[in-house]
Amino acid sequence: MQKDEIKARVKKVIAQVLGIDESEINDEANFIFDLGADSRQSLELVAAFEEEFDIEMDEDKALEVQTVSDAVDFIAQILV
């Protein structure tokens, strides 16, 4: 899967989980500081990415992901 497609789907998931508009999500946005994700929503994002891309993510490593572009890279690595 191309990174652009991953990015588009990542943003779609973020918008759904955090209840925000996709246009508000830029690549370097930090999930907590910029997008306002709380602890539960952070877990929800991990679960949503898993479902969207049909992958398994390590909890502790996944929670180290801070920004949208980090998430795209992280998922891209798993999908390789």
Next chain:
Amino acid sequence: MNYRNLTPDEVDFLERNRCSADDWADVMVHPEIDLSRIQGVRFEGKVAIGKLSGTLTADDGRILSSGIINSALQNCTVGDQCYISDAGIIRNYNIGDRVVIENVNALATRGESYFGNGIEIEVLNEGGGRGLVLFDRLSAQLAYLLVLYRHDNDLIDALKSMINEYVENQKNSKGTIGDDVRIFRCNQIFDVKVGSHAKLTGVLSLENGTINSNEQAPAEIGAGVIVRDFIILSGSQVKDGALLTGCFVGQGVRIGRQFSAENSAFFANCEGFHSEAVSVFAGPYSVTHHRSTLLIAGMFSFYNAGSGTNQSNHMYKLGPLHQGILERGAKTGSFSYMLWPSRVGPFSAVIGKHYVNFDASDMPFSYIEEVEGKSLLTPGMNLFTVGTRRDSAKWVKRDRRTDPDKLDLIHFELFSPFVMQRVLAGQKILKELYEHAGRQQEFVKYKGLFIKRLLLKRTIKYYQMAMKIFLGEQLLKRLQALGNVENSEQLRKALKPENEVSLEEWIDLFGMFIPKSELTKLLEKTKNGSLNTIESFYRALRGVFEKYDDLAWSWTAALLKEELNIDVEKIGGEQLKQIIDEWKENKQRFNNLIMSDAQKEYDVNSRIGYGIDGDETVRDLDFERVRGNYETNGFVRELKRENAEIEKLADEWNKKLDKVF
């Protein structure tokens, strides 16, 4: 003690020292008494006075010469080396040795009294039906049975019969002030038994109660306190304007700062400050510290109340009969509200206001949040929070009970068979919910709560992590007890459980973990009269308490069979290493997640308001000076150290097992 009557010359001497008596023949004294130490004393009824010699120290450091000054004594015995001054009236008391009583308006036993023993208080259900009989040997375990096992009439009758026998023995028309008691500046104390070494200072009113106290664990009752119908146990403090009516205060409890409570019981190491409690059944380590908190008609254990915590049962129609259950380790956030009846599972956190009746008992370590008016359950989320880790570590360290005779039996383990059975149940329920949920669903409903469908699968993993950690912990505890391992046969023999291997139900008996079968055996013995005194019941209970490690291992063996199809008596080296490796991996991951939670306290959001008049550099410097930094934080360092130890221990055992198998 061989007291003697006064001689006519001695009576004359006392009268010249402003003393008087109804009948001097009723006044007996120690053979070596120094009568110059008795001045301005009125004697009524039969009074006996010990040897008045030596000095004592007042609470403000003054040196007091033993003696009785400006006081009235009616039907009292006074021990040796006491100092009694300005006591308006002391009536019907046996006073021990080295007691100081100064500036007390009235200290009296008014006819026959049980001194608070035998009082029944309505805990948990305000409207009654779960009456708890108070007495000064009441333990958390016995109280739990009395309050919650109402379905078993025979048991309740047997327990009450034992208690009644004990209570009857406490009846006396004379109260007791034990040795070395200090009573300063108190208003009125009626029908109160005071144990040795207790200190009562500035009390407004104590009525109908017992204060257990001893040299190792003195009790302290402080200024402005008003307490009626009570039992206070050793090592406890009730101070600073506390108002208690119909209350039990267990060992090592702290009550103060105008806390008020009625019909409530607080077991070992509870703390009640500022707030209010009504019909509260508080197991060990339950704490409420904030003025705006009302705890009502609930059972709590290892509980922490956030400010403004409140519960109510205003939906009732036939009376306030509802009840709330918060299991071990539950906590409530600031201004949380719950509608009773509801039940919160072990080690769960309740945040926000919940207007539904819910039951989350099979979902331990959960967050129960209010999100857009819904009560949202996130199972397992509280497993890897700083709070859970800190709480479980602090309880052991904060056991304030210094009395060698500890009444409440307490197990501190975070992961126990009791909690793990809930983890198993939670896992099973979550799997079922996941299998039946459609992808279009945002939520699934569960016993009054909503769970985000997306989180079902992930939260099952949290419970699986906990299970693997538990299995490894139990195995390593067993292996560590072995020390050196010679061969595989010796190892398998050591792993053989002493008790029946069964995944049976475990109960948290208000602090003590116990398999249901063991409790049933004990209760049968109680009902058939084999255990027929409080002390024999306690001895039997302690016997089971001390077998915890063995009983937990038997349960673990059953779990290994069930979950991994491993028979511990035939276990192989690779299987053992697998359990240890999975323990290592999950325990370290678990710690990493807790560290990740801790790291949030150092992020930019946590720095809001720091460096108040400066730029970002000033903000960061101010923050670091005040809060330190993540890397040097003691809690974080402890977790890192633990991770290193986990690595070392796992390696050590893997090497040992390689040699043996």
